[in-house]
Amino acid sequence: MTRASPRPNQKQPRSFNPLVGLFPPAAAVTHRLLDFQPRIGFAWSPAALNGKTVIRAAFGLFYDHPLLAIGFNSDIADAAQQQQGILTPGSPSQTALLNAVQVFQGTVCPPGGPVTPVCPAGVITPGVAAGSDYQFGRQRFNDQTFPGFGPVLPFTLPVQKNFEYAYANQGNFTIERELTKDMTLSASYIFVGAHHLPHPLDINAPRTDLQISNFFRLAGRNPVNTTEPLAFSIPTTGVACPGGVPLRCFTMTTPVGAPAYATAGQTVAIIVPGMITAPLANLGSRIVNAGVANFAAVDDIKLIDADLMRKNGVVKLFHLLE
Numbered sequence: 001m002t003r004a005s006p007r008p009n010q011k012q013p014r015s016f017n018p019l020v021g022l023f024p025p026a027a028a029v030t031h032r033l034l035d036f037q038p039r040i041g042f043a044w045s046p047a048a049l050n051g052k053t054v055i056r057a058a059f060g061l062f063y064d065h066p067l068l069a070i071g072f073n074s075d076i077a078d079a080a081q082q083q084q085g086i087l088t089p090g091s092p093s094q095t096a097l098l099n100a101v102q103v104f105q106g107t108v109c110p111p112g113g114p115v116t117p118v119c120p121a122g123v124i125t126p127g128v129a130a131g132s133d134y135q136f137g138r139q140r141f142n143d144q145t146f147p148g149f150g151p152v153l154p155f156t157l158p159v160q161k162n163f164e165y166a167y168a169n170q171g172n173f174t175i176e177r178e179l180t181k182d183m184t185l186s187a188s189y190i191f192v193g194a195h196h197l198p199h200p201l202d203i204n205a206p207r208t209d210l211q212i213s214n215f216f217r218l219a220g221r222n223p224v225n226t227t228e229p230l231a232f233s234i235p236t237t238g239v240a241c242p243g244g245v246p247l248r249c250f251t252m253t254t255p256v257g258a259p260a261y262a263t264a265g266q267t268v269a270i271i272v273p274g275m276i277t278a279p280l281a282n283l284g285s286r287i288v289n290a291g292v293a294n295f296a297a298v299d300d301i302k303l304i305d306a307d308l309m310r311k312n313g314v315v316k317l318f319h320l321l322e
Contacts, residue, residue, distance in 0.1 A: 035165075035167075037062060037063055039059070039060030040058065040059055040060070041056070041057060041058030041059070041060075042056070042057055042058075043055070043056045044056075052177060053175065053177045053178070054174075055175055056172075056174040056176070057174070059170070059171040059172075060169075060170050060171075061168075061169055062167060062168050062170060063165050063166070064165055065165065066165065066166070066198055070159060070163075087099050087103060092105045093107070094107050094108070094109045094119060094123050095123065095125065095237075096125070097127045097236035097273055098125055098126065098127035098128050103134075103140065104139050105139070106118065106136050106139050107125075108128060108134045109123045109128070110124070110128045110131075110132045110133070111128065111129075112131065113134060116136070126273065163198075164196045165196065166194060166195065166197045167195055167196065168193060168195070169192070169193040169195075170190075170191065170192050170193075171190070172188060172189065173189045174186055174187070174188040175188075208229075211229040211290060212229055214229065215228060215229040215232065217285050217287050218232060218261075218263065219232075219262065219263055220261055220262025221259070221261070221262050224259055228258070231290075232290070233274070233289070234275060234277045234287070234289050235250050235270060235274070235277075236273040236274045241267070241269055241280055242267065242280070243280075245280065247270060247271070249268060249269050249270065250267075250270065251266070251268070252264055252265065253265075263279070266279055266281070267280040267281075268280060274289065275288065276288050276289070
């Protein structure tokens with residue numbers, strides 16, 4: 001007789017890292033022994049029917065127990081206690097933004113790491129957290145000290161705070177009649193009413209209208225297919241922006257084989273490498289990597305921008321995809 005009870009709404013500090021993001025504490029699945037699960041049933045053979053007829057009926061309330069993974073995810077998979085590295089394809093170059101190709105080809109150069117022919121002195125892979133232990137011979141990070149990072153924000157698997165165990169009201173009614181010594185005829189009615197069935201819900205589903213408007217800010221035109229708003233990339237490096245703007249910039253170009261960008265030739269500032277960019281002439285018109293936008297909440301991107309802008313001497317706070 002168990003049931004999940006809501007976890008108290010405790011305000012917990014939320015750590016910030018531009019390559020990891022902000023993560024609210026997940027709701028843990030807790031239990032209490034207060035659920036009553038009554039069951040009752042009977043079987044009756046009326047004497048008036050010569051003992052050849054039996055009437056059976058039963059009713060009960062049954063609580064389910066969620067999968068162990070739900071309880072685990074509600075506590076551990078919050079991207080804080082157990083970090084994730086979500087890596088996209090990219091260049092194997094040591095100086096490219098951390099990506100899956102570098103990890104599996106052994107070309108990751110962490111800050112403070114050993115000097116090797118692959119990682120000469122002074123070469124550091126952007127996006128690798130200080131103190132991370134990359135194990136060159138195993139092409140992986142030490143899972144005991146891995147802080148969690150990558151060009152795409154890690155996802156979480158939270159369980160809502162008012163999670164309740166599923167339960168079902170089950171009942172049946174049967175009449176059975178003996179026809180011969182080797183044959184009976186029976187008719188039954190079975191009822192099952194289930195409540196609070198657990199199910200996944202994507203609370204951050206992509207919005208096509210925002211994807212299109214985001215791409216329009218990038219290219220100066222609407223996408224010609226459904227792939228264009230999702231497939232573009234944002235540079236990770238650039239040159240110093242003109243006019244004393246303390247950011248890195250690049251010149252917008254039209255990808256090979258794509259219809260011409262109306263914005264081609266414009267100077268564009270890199271707000272977050274590989275994630276967020278904006279025209280230098282209008283830093284408030286932000287363009288967000290579609291993959292990042294799907295993995296991050298709006299407020300998280302705002303705070304990422306705010307932190308980076310303060311560090312770079314720019315105090316304006318922009319709005320994501322608005």
